[in-house]
Amino acid sequence: MMETVVVLFTRDLRVRDHPALAGACAGARRVVPLFVLDPAIRPYGRAAFLAESLADLRRSLRERGGDLVVREGDTVTETMRLVRQVGAQAVHVSEDVSAFAQRRQRRLAEECERERTAFLTFPGVTVVPPGLLRPSGGGDHYRVFTPYWRVWAERERRRLLDAPGKIVLPEGLDAGSLPASQKGLLPGGERAGRERMTAWLRRYGDDYAEGRDDLAGDRTSRLGPYLRFGCLSPLELESLAHNEEFVRQLCWRDFFHQVTLAFPGITRDDYRPRGQRWRDDEQAVRAWKEGRTGVPIVDAGMRQLLAEGWMHNRARLLTASFLVRRLGVDWRVGAEHFFSLLLDGDVADNYGNWQWVAGTGNDTRPNRVVNPLAQAKRFDPRGEYVRRYVPELRAVQNGRIHRPWRLSGVDGYSAPLVPVE
Template sequence: MTIVPPEALRPSGGGDHYRIFTPYLRAWTRAGRRQVLDAPEKVPFPGGPALGRPEISREPYGSTRRARRPYEFPRGGESAARRRMARWLEWCAEDYADGKDDLAGDRTSRLGPYLRLGCVSPLELESLAENGEFVRQLCWRDFYHQVTSAFPRIDRDDYRPRGTRWRDDDGAIRAWKEGLTGVPIVDAGMRHLLAEGWMPNRVRMITASFLVKRVFVDWRVGAGHFAELLLDGVVASNYGNWQWVAGTGNDTRPNRTLSPVRQARRFDPQGEYVRRYLPELAAVPAKAVHEPWRSAPVKGYPPPLVPFG
């Protein structure tokens, strides 16, 4: 479910879809919108199996049990989605541009799972959100849907082949998945994913860039792991973003590499996010928490998987 249908916009210069986000954003912003409709009073169900409540595990994902606090998955359904939407629009939407990358503050909307399952309408959400940066994120969602509609093998094939030669390294892949790479911001993000089935978009980019640009593991490996665990793991956005990071997708700078240390110092300056998911670093001072390898080894925490200068 999108705001603008994938097939509704076509580049003026020809082609069946937009390959670059900025011109798509301009066209998307000018495009007409369907009317937001009220929910029907009654939804008829076909006969068949009796409806009931599914049994949902409250255990963290995966084999790693390293999160500091228990976490209960968000309640499902439209009512819960609308409550979440209303609270976020009232309290957090206004400063979204400043808060979306505040890793310790956790000020993102967390509406992704509800959008994925159709519990809340992206069209209604756009009509209620007055923050331009948040609406821009909804446009990114539509952008990847139209890319995937035109290139349905986005989860298997390079959108823009670069001839990259990937490494096969089961040990490195396992360390990345379990949050044991020795790079705190990467490990915190991966343990966050294991514990909650979610992580902030900034951390998704950092952890993905580390795997494909520093460990040189095929983006399909990482994207498949995310797809298995993310509560909001939509094929279009998940695989589109992984290809963007890997340089095989829609990024106009395919050689872009994110420095995990610089990103961590900028978006988690006091190390609060890292300590939340890496209790073994709780006693490390803030100035050293993002590069613990520069001081004495930390008991119970591995050295970096790849060299850092």
């Protein structure tokens, strides 16, 4: 048994089903849970959620006799400084897939080797580890979702892990200060995530497929932020979910993670270059970001994002399609905007989905165009979602909301930027 192990938390802020933490507690007498506030990682609008999640993690660790050690600076530098301070024999970390995370893991491995310290990575960010499934015909990852889904659904899962019963810290170690607490749009942390998960599964879990696209009904889980920060185990969530369509969404998340592991340039480079020529239209982009396109369903989605740091899944699809297909704007512009505001802004999911919509990613129909009017008529038939987020239209009758070219006379509401029939 080792004497001391450092467990570096990144976006796995929980104690239940945490393989890196469980492995350390099983294999070492003393365990040092660490989180580094790295200035290279901009929290954007997620700072409050992160602060609450860290505070909740510290409470959970203290309940077990440990603590969350918090440092500020470059993650690798601060981790190795702590390794030397406590005389750790190993560093544990949950494996991640973004370009930044992969660089961090390589640097940690090199520094640990230099210090003769073991460096181990563990699963836990996804249901199935991103690099585990490979196409039988060759290649390092699946490029199309359906074949991946078939293999993923049949893959045997690892065992769910309990939270450690006891954690022992080295004596005299300064735990450091957490970020200042803030009031967020959604409460962060494992406790809040588990409460939401339990309540949503009880209420909507069985009929998710029937209600997930109802824009006004808002029956989606809103568990994305808790998965993004690892406050919930995606494997545990999958084990509790009985609706295949919901499980399929977790598979989509895993799919984009394995794509990102193989193609870490997903945030800036076309996964499948199509030779598109994008328009540079600052006024149109500003109108889209502010929810002033003159297309009610698009404006409602964009204003929900601004107000809540979240957007209904169906609205994400149609607002993204409007930007790249109708306005002809580079997908990277929209992806950066979403990433900067979404509480569940995750590199793999956000950029993978944007490239899918733009036709540069994993969509097998790269020329797909989503009609916002057809979407509105189907998923917001009474205009309730539109009126909720576009107050200028609250007095407009239901049917007219889906005919935006006839709304130019409504006080305070703009004509459509482009034809949408």
